Amino acid sequence: MSHSDITAIRGLHYLSGEPVTVTMTSGKISGIHKEEGPQAGDENLPWLAPGFVDLQINGFRGLDFNTIPIAKGTAKSVTSALFEEGVTSYYPTVITNGDDAIEQALRSIAGECREDAATAAGVAGIHLEGPFISPEDGPRGAHGRSFTKAPDWELFLRWQEAAEGRIKLITLSPEWPGTAGFVARCVEHGVQVSIGHTSATDEQIMEAAAAGARLSTHLGNGAHLMLPRHPNYIWAQLAQEELWTCVIGDGFHLPDSVLKVVRRVKGKRAILVSDAVAFSGLAPGTYESHIGGRVVLTPEGKLHLEQSPGILAGSAQMLQSGISHLVYKGIASLSEACDMASVHPAAFMGLPAAAGLAIGAPADLVAFEWTGSRLKLMQTYKHGNRVYTRAGTDC
Incomplete structure (x- = not known):
């Protein structure tokens, strides 16, 4: 599977709820960077999970x-x-x-x-x-x-x-x-x-x-x-x-x-x-x-x-x-x-x-929103490639 030019995605880490930027290189998660202080648009960030x-x-x-x-x-x-x-x-x-x-x-x-x-x-x-x-x-x-x-x-x-x-x-x-x-x-x-x-x-x-x-x-x-x-x-x-x-x-x-x-x-x-x-x-x-x-x-x-x-x-x-x-x-x-x-x-x-959302793990990720009653999938990544994007979303 070839790797696309998608290298990073911002969102809320599903374990901590903190805003992070996840970088992906050669099919693996290469970095998870916590952000210092609130930034514009944080209220619209998706959740990120394995x-x-x-x-x-x-x-x-x-x-x-x-x-x-x-x-x-x-x-x-x-x-x-x-x-x-x-x-x-x-x-x-x-x-x-x-x-x-x-x-x-x-x-x-x-x-x-x-x-x-x-x-x-x-x-x-x-x-x-x-x-x-x-x-x-x-x-x-x-x-x-x-x-x-x-x-x-x-x-x-x-x-x-x-x-x-x-x-x-x-x-x-x-x-x-x-x-x-x-x-x-x-x-x-x-x-x-x-x-x-x-x-x-x-x-x-x-x-x-x-x-x-x-x-x-x-x-x-x-x-x-x-x-x-x-x-x-x-x-x-x-x-x-x-x-x-x-x-x-x-x-x-x-x-x-x-x-x-x-x-x-x-x-x-x-x-x-x-x-x-x-x-x-x-x-x-x-x-x-x-x-x-x-x-x-x-x-x-x-x-x-x-x-x-x-x-x-x-x-x-x-x-x-x-x-x-x-x-x-x-x-x-x-x-x-x-x-x-x-x-x-x-x-x-x-x-x-099994490593989950961690550095070195496969870059297999989902981005979603939680409505309070159900999970609504926004994007899916496989080996760092964005393989699905719900119409009308842009993470």
């Missing part, structure tokens, strides 16, 4: 990483479109499907990354969500039951070869016999393991964590409608100190009380994800889903089955909406919510962006 990192993108704006064959240019188009949402790094998510279909999806995404440097810069890795998940109704979610199966190391290696080594995160359920050994092998090969879509016992979750599992995928979703008070697999995952926790913070998937508990319990190990499906980024309306029939996207951003408004059909809100919800509801401060969508996921995945 670019958002999304561990779970199933699709965006009608493009889908799970409709086989994947349309040519999907990864490239999604990468570019996500800049308008402030997402500078993300993990295309391939879900439970037939063995060959998963291989085709992985091969397609990897091929686009190999052929296009800008796509490769945005795609930090691939998230394989399934098929080694629970076959039970509820925990399985919308994943096809006929494709769920026990972890298979040889099959995983076949998929990793198709992905050209880009599978960096896998979601599975430890309820299958032999899962601990599979988890250990993944970790040895540099793949992070997340527990999700599970009906596992406390003991099975503890065993997976002991083997190296370190994350919970969209905790509280992909679960039975009714659970015992205790023990249950949500409490068990919250109690495992080794496990980081991903949550969908759109206000539809989880009650605010749950979001608050996760943030309080996990602290810097709490991560926001969008889990966005292909209908995210589209206008409100009725759409046809290849896995759930007709779905409705409301003006408020809720995606539900047309015949059952109470049943969600996936997530259609992006990370900036999750940040807005957490801050507006008093669940997190602006800086804490931004970190949950940027520094925390980057730290979990071992990305350089």
